[in-house]
Amino acid sequence: MGLGDALARLKLRLQLGFWPPPLDGMQTFSRMRFLHDCVLDLAPAAGAALEVGCFKGGSTVYLGMACRRRGIAPVAAIDLFTGTPGWNQSFDTHDEARARLDRWGLADVRLIRGDSRVVAWDMPLAVLHIDGDHSFEACSADLARFAPHLVPGGIVILDDYDDVHPGVTRAAREFLARGGFEIARDNYRAGGNGSICLRRVQAR
Numbered sequence: 001m002g003l004g005d006a007l008a009r010l011k012l013r014l015q016l017g018f019w020p021p022p023l024d025g026m027q028t029f030s031r032m033r034f035l036h037d038c039v040l041d042l043a044p045a046a047g048a049a050l051e052v053g054c055f056k057g058g059s060t061v062y063l064g065m066a067c068r069r070r071g072i073a074p075v076a077a078i079d080l081f082t083g084t085p086g087w088n089q090s091f092d093t094h095d096e097a098r099a100r101l102d103r104w105g106l107a108d109v110r111l112i113r114g115d116s117r118v119v120a121w122d123m124p125l126a127v128l129h130i131d132g133d134h135s136f137e138a139c140s141a142d143l144a145r146f147a148p149h150l151v152p153g154g155i156v157i158l159d160d161y162d163d164v165h166p167g168v169t170r171a172a173r174e175f176l177a178r179g180g181f182e183i184a185r186d187n188y189r190a191g192g193n194g195s196i197c198l199r200r201v202q203a204r
């Protein structure tokens with residue numbers, strides 16, 4: 001870890017009250033902080049939290065910590081743990097994710113090994129974090145499968161809503177255009193990495 005990352009980590013430790021896990025390569029502290037703060041500031045307290053795409057549990061720590069503070073339970077994360085199809089990942093990340101969550105005091109976070117397109121889910125959701133397969137088809141399928149479980153006022157945070165991931169931005173825009181959701185907050189700057197938080201509109 002370089003000096004810049006070490007200082008950013010220390011700053012986050014002071015701001016969040018827990019040591020942020022080291023970055024796993026595809027993350028930025030800004031997106032992890034965005035996820036944490038959206039849950040704390042915007043999520044309703046009623047309902048569960050679900051993450052699609054946990055990898056080694058880095059983002060799951062931020063999600064789990066924020067949900068604990070917000071009183072949201074249970075928290076679960078779905079992953080194949082063998083990487084996004086096309087990555088040709090040769091290692092399995094389940095045990096590393098489990099160990100990391102346990103180390104951060106999040107033994108109650110449930111890890112579900114499976115394909116998000118078929119894993120059974122029937123609980124109402126306060127929070128949905130989508131960071132799985134970033135293709136348009138996969139991201140749209142994750143939204144279509146899990147967003148209907150969000151309670152009114154429930155939020156979905158889409159990681160990698162940015163120019164580098166056109167599949168995610170297109171899926172989010174088409175999803176928004178169908179109605180029922182509004183942009184609650186965004187972390188997107190043209191040309192950089194970003195994420196977005198959508199909220200299920202309350203029935204009037």
Ligand SMILES: C[S@@+](CC[C@H](N)C(=O)[O-])C[C@H]1O[C@@H](n2cnc3c(N)ncnc32)[C@H](O)[C@@H]1O
Nearest residue numbers: 053055058059079080083084115116131132133
């Ligand atoms: C970008 S990584 C997630 C990173 C993680 N959210 C973090 O910030 O530490 C994407 C993950 O999605 C998982 N994934 C891809 N397609 C999936 C699918 N159809 N069902 C479940 N998990 C999937 C991969 O195994 C990979 O671990």
